[in-house]
Amino acid sequence: GEDVEQSLFLSVREGDSSVINCTYTDSSSTYLYWYKQEPGAGLQLLTYIFSNMDMKQDQRLTVLLNKKDKHLSLRIADTQTGDSAIYFCAEIYTGGFKTIFGAGTRLFVKA
């Protein structure tokens, strides 16, 4: 089946690290993605990871992939108020013609 699951809310203090978790179902997914959506806007690609990688770091962002457990996480270091948004985990479905999104995790950053 096609399903990507995420927790709905996360609240952190400014300067702390945020960790957003995701589980997916399609074990043959070649790419897994994190998108960010700010209020009233479309989605913005943050980062992605190939399925043959365990970790990818990109400035304040670290993506961890556990293929055995089909678990993906996004860590944001030194979280800022500007990071407040909805974060979507996504996998590209077998065949490559569609991307399956989770319901999104709403990140609240308290000053």
Add this chain to the structure above:
Amino acid sequence: DAGVTQSPTHLIKTRGQHVTLRCSPISGHKSVSWYQQVLGQGPQFIFQYYEKEERGRGNFPDRFSARQFPNYSSELNVNALLLGDSALYLCASSKGNTGELFFGEGSRLTVL
């Protein structure tokens, strides 16, 4: 460079009417995908077009149709609108057949 542009940004329709939403991809991108995002949920895949051919269709009724033009722009049409069609309709373009999607700001449709 211009990003993905969508029009109109907002529109209000009544049940039974039809709507046409338009999308212009990033220059050089040959693939356009359409997604429906209901408030509080993630985007749901509707269609993907690549080089003017439909490559995939999501679990949406036949009231939903789309096409891609020679310049790679695209239209999404929805007939016989229902209240449940109220949503943000997102268009995304990509260079190829990948999940690295570049989204527009969306067209917010309200059906009364």
